[in-house]
Amino acid sequence: MGEFKVLEIKQSIFEDNDKDAEAVRAELxxxxxxxxxxxxxxxxxxxxxxxxxxxxxxxxxRIGIMEADIDSDVDAKTIAEQGVKSIQLHTGGMCHLDADMTRQGLKGLGIEDVDLAILENVGNLVCPAEFDTGSVKNAMILSVPEGHDKPLKYPLMFSICDVVLINKIDVMPYFDFDLEKCKEYIAMRNPNAKVIPICARTGEGMEEWAAWLKEEVNEWQTN
Amino acid sequence: MHELGIVFHVIKSVEKVAKENDITEIASVTLELGQVSGVVFSYMEDCWKWAVKKTELLQNAELRMEEIPAVTYCEECGKTYGTVEHGKICPHCQSEKTYLIQGNEANIKEIEAC
Incomplete structure (x- = not known):
């Protein structure tokens, strides 16, 4: 055994992931x-x-969906019934996807005939925010029963999202959820985030969301 | 287990550095972690012990962690204060126009190798 010496590295732990993410975006x-x-x-x-x-x-x-979960394929089955391409990714215990896992997922899905690929990240408001997946845009869903104070509790997640969908607005009368306060808290963390109240079950607000998404896809493909 | 993902990224980066520098053994890896980086030191230790066993280079590498205190700056009064003690609102002037200036780091500082 030789003599140990100290090597200064001074590199962000996320640097490699950030580079991988840039490579994914360039390919997309x-x-x-x-x-x-x-x-x-x-x-x-x-x-x-x-x-x-x-x-x-x-x-x-043309849509392709990647479902990321720690285990099971129930979500991928539900999506497959919608008649679009889908793939289930297992993170093997990890609470998030990183750019390299996303790259493998896109490869598995096959994106040659896809305009819009959606990655359904692992359900978690903490870790997925730390790792850039290589996505063009980030969206998050906050549902009414979770409470309007979530932007205060999970600031990083709200600060990296381009869109926040506030889901389950049909049950708002039964919960102590203040939509205006929620918008205010989101704006404190991220003044550029677009907020769209929706109800996925009844379809309320979904057209505005779909229009936003379509516009973003068009812009990405043409510019 | 967000720490496990971080440990894997650290191992990957260190292995890359080792390859570039013809390193055959690593005695320790030192990380700098911000007080509000959301990384739990004790989880890091556990994940580290488990993950390095799967590597060749880092089998015996010790993980060292240095904490960087979180400091917030107030745009209104120009003063700084401890983020963990006071949060988002400036204790000097009660302003909410504040931002974190340090304490969110997740860096690999250095390695001991031969």
């Missing part, structure tokens, strides 16, 4: 594929929202 741009990273807590209605979104957009865009 070249192929004209828009990737949305959809995040939320477990049970906020990600899969239901996705099903509705697919219904609204599948005649206009």
């Amino acid at each position: 741009k070249e192929k004209g594929v828009f990737l949305l990273n959809l995040m939320s807590s477990p049970g906020s209605g990600k899969t239901t929202t996705l099903c509705r979104t697919i219904e609204l957009l599948k005649n206009q865009l």
